[in-house]
Amino acid sequence: PPVDIFDYIVFGATGDLTMRKLLPALYYRYRDGQIPDEARIIGTARSPLSRADFQGRAEKALHNFVKPADLDPDTARRFLDLVHYVSLNGAEADSTWPALKSLLAEAPADRIRVYYLATAPGLYGQICENLSNQGLVTEQSRVVLEKPIGTDLQSANAINDGVGRHFPENHIFRIDHYLGKETVQNLIALRFANPVFERLWSSDAIEYVQITAAETVGVEGRGPYYDKSGALRDMIQNHLLQVLCLVAMDPPGSLEADSLRNEKLKVLHALRPITPDDVATYTVRGQYTCGKEGDKTLAGYLEDLGEDATSSTETFVAIRAEVHSWRWGAVPFYLRSGKRMAEKCSEIVIQFKAAPWSIFATKPPANRLVIRIQPDEGVTLSVSTKDPTPTDSLALRQADIDIAFEKAFGTRYPDSYERLLLDVVRGDPVLFIRRDEVEAAWRWADPILQGWAEDKVKLEPYPAGSWGPEAARALLARSGHQWHEDM
Ligand code: BG6
Numbered sequence: 112p113p114v115d116i117f118d119y120i121v122f123g124a125t126g127d128l129t130m131r132k133l134l135p136a137l138y139y140r141y142r143d144g145q146i147p148d149e150a151r152i153i154g155t156a157r158s159p160l161s162r163a164d165f166q167g168r169a170e171k172a173l174h175n176f177v178k179p180a181d182l183d184p185d186t187a188r189r190f191l192d193l194v195h196y197v198s199l200n201g202a203e204a205d206s207t208w209p210a211l212k213s214l215l216a217e218a219p220a221d222r223i224r225v226y227y228l229a230t231a232p233g234l235y236g237q238i239c240e241n242l243s244n245q246g247l248v249t250e251q252s253r254v255v256l257e258k259p260i261g262t263d264l265q266s267a268n269a270i271n272d273g274v275g276r277h278f279p280e281n282h283i284f285r286i287d288h289y290l291g292k293e294t295v296q297n298l299i300a301l302r303f304a305n306p307v308f309e310r311l312w313s314s315d316a317i318e319y320v321q322i323t324a325a326e327t328v329g330v331e332g333r334g335p336y337y338d339k340s341g342a343l344r345d346m347i348q349n350h351l352l353q354v355l356c357l358v359a360m361d362p363p364g365s366l367e368a369d370s371l372r373n374e375k376l377k378v379l380h381a382l383r384p385i386t387p388d389d390v391a392t393y394t395v396r397g398q399y400t401c402g403k404e405g406d407k408t409l410a411g412y413l414e415d416l417g418e419d420a421t422s423s424t425e426t427f428v429a430i431r432a433e434v435h436s437w438r439w440g441a442v443p444f445y446l447r448s449g450k451r452m453a454e455k456c457s458e459i460v461i462q463f464k465a466a467p468w469s470i471f472a473t474k475p476p477a478n479r480l481v482i483r484i485q486p487d488e489g490v491t492l493s494v495s496t497k498d499p500t501p502t503d504s505l506a507l508r509q510a511d512i513d514i515a516f517e518k519a520f521g522t523r524y525p526d527s528y529e530r531l532l533l534d535v536v537r538g539d540p541v542l543f544i545r546r547d548e549v550e551a552a553w554r555w556a557d558p559i560l561q562g563w564a565e566d567k568v569k570l571e572p573y574p575a576g577s578w579g580p581e582a583a584r585a586l587l588a589r590s591g592h593q594w595h596e597d598m
Contacts, residue, residue, distance in 0.1 A: 114536045115223055116149045118215060122201045122238055123229035124154025124165070128257065130172035132288075133227070134194075136528035138173055141190045142183065145533060148193070153214060155199040165196035201230065201238040208245050215247060224252040225535050232259060233266075236273020243277040255284045255535055258349050259340060263560065264553035271546050284535045285544040289350040291527025294484045294516070296542070298357045298459075299366075301482070301490065308480075309362070311463070314440035318477065319592050321445045321460040322354050324484075325452040329399070329409070329575065330426070334416045341424040343396075343563075346448040348556040352379065353544070354484070355444055358459060359434045368541040372548060379551035383433040387562030394559055394568060395582045397427035399451040402575030409451060409575035423570050425563070426450040429583040445587060447594070451575040457484035460595045475507055481595070488524060489515040 140146050154165050199207045228235050242248050261267030289295050330337045356375035363370040385393045400411040413420045427449030465477040475495040483489050491513045498508035571580035
C-alpha cells in the first residue's frame with residue numbers, strides 16, 4: 112500500500128548519493144505504487160539550478176542507475192513531476208531559505224517531512240539549527256543522517272548533540288544501508304525462525320565466524336573523502352559491526368525497534384576492547400599497490416589519489432574481534448574489508464567445530480554455513496555425505512545444501528535504500544542506528560585508530576586485485592583458522 116503523502120527534502124542533492132541511490136530507489140518505489148502522486152522530492156544544494164535543470168539531472172540518473180527493463184518512460188515522466196529544486200546553502204542562515212519555506216508552505220502543515228542530510232556530516236548540526244530557526248521543524252518532521260557520523264567518538268557526539276537539539280531521538284534516522292539489504296535482514300529470519308540453527312549458535316558448536324565485505328573498486332573519485340576516512344571508519348565501524356551484531360545478538364523479545372536495538376547494543380558493549388598496544392596482535396591494516404586484473408594493470412592507491420600523493424590511510428582491514436559473553440566465550444569474529452580486492456563479495460562464514468572423533472578413514476571436515484549477503488544472495492551449508500562411487504569402504508564426499516534466493520523466490524532484489532527511504536516516511540526506526548549504538552561502535556574503534564596513528568602496526572602493502580596482505584592470512588593461521596577463499 113502507498114505510504115502517506117510526504118515531502119522529501121534532500122540536502123546535498125547534486126551529489127553522487129542522490130543520483131546513484133536515492134532517486135533510483137524512490138523511482139522503484141513510485142513505480143511499484145508505494146509513493147502517492149501528491150508526494151514531492153525537493154532537492155537542495157548550493158548550485159543555482161532551475162527546477163527543469165535538476166529534473167534533467169534526475170532523468171539522467173534514472174537512465175544511468177535504473178535497469179533499462181525497469182525504466183518505463185511514462186512512469187519516469189510522472190515520477191519526475193514529483194521532483195523540485197531549491198538552491199540553498201543549508202549551513203548558512205541567509206536569505207536563501209525563503210524559497211524552501213514557501214515551497215513547503217504550499218502543502219498542509221501536518222504533511223510528513225523528511226529532511227535527508229547527504230552533505231558533509233560536519234554540517235548536520237548547523238543545518239538542523241537553521242531548519243529549526245526557520246520554523247521548518249514540525250511535529251511530522253524527521254531527519255535522516257547519512258554515515259559517517261563523525262570520525263571518532265568525540266566528533267560523533269558533537270554531531271549527535273547538534274542534531275539532537277532540534278529533533279527528538281525517535282525522529283532521527285541514522286542510515287546504515289547494510290541493514291537495508293534483504294540478506295542482512297534475512298539473518299534475523301534465519302536465526303530466529305529456524306531452531307535448528309539457533310540451538311547451535313554459540314561457542315559450544317561454533318569455532319569461529321568471518322564477516323567479509325570485499326570490493327573490487329578502488330577509491331574512484333572519492334579520494335578526498337576516503338583518504339581522511341580509511342576502511343575502518345568507512346566500512347568496519349558501521350556496516351561490519353552492524354552485521355556482527357545481528358550474527359551475535361541474543362533473540363530480541365520482539366521485532367519492535369528498541370527490542371532489537373537493545374540486543375545489538377549489548378553485543379557492542381561486549382566487544383573485547385582492542386587497546387593501542389593490542390593492535391599488532393589483533394589487527395592488520397593494508398594499502399593496495401599496483402596490481403593486475405587479467406591483462407589489465409591496476410593502479411595503486413597513491414596513484415589513484417593523484418600525482419605525488421603520500422598517505423598512510425588503510426584501504427584494507429582485518430581484525431580479530433571477540434564478543435565476551437556467555438554465549439560466545441572467546442569465539443573469534445574475524446572482520447575484513449578492503450578496496451581493490453580479488454572479488455566483490457560480502458558474506459558471513461560460520462565455521463562449526465569438527466566432529467570430536469571420526470569412525471571414517473578420513474576425518475570429516477567441519478560443517479560450514481556461508482551466508483552470502485551479495486552478490487549471488489543465498490545460504491549454503493556444507494555437509495559430508497557418502498561418496499556414491501563404488502569402493503569397498505564407506506568413503507566421504509563434500510556436498511552443499513544450497514539456497515540461491517533469487518532462483519528460489521523468483522523475485523528482484525531491491526536496493527537497500529528502497530526499503531529504508533520509505534521506512535523513514537512510515538516512521539519505523541527498526542533498521543536505523545540508535546545514538547548509543549554509534550557511540551559504542553566508536554568507543555571500540557577509537558583505540559584501534561589511535562594505535563594505528565601511533566604506528567604500532569605496520570601498514571602492509573597488497574597488490575590490487577588480491578585478497579589483501581599476507582599478514583591477514585597469518586592473523587587466522589595463528590589459531591589454525593583460514594579465510595574462506597583458502598578453504
Ligand atoms: C559505503 C562506503 O558505505 O559502502 C563505500 O562508503 C563502499 O566505500 C560501500 O563502497 C559498499 O557498499 P555495498 O553495498 O556495495 O557493499
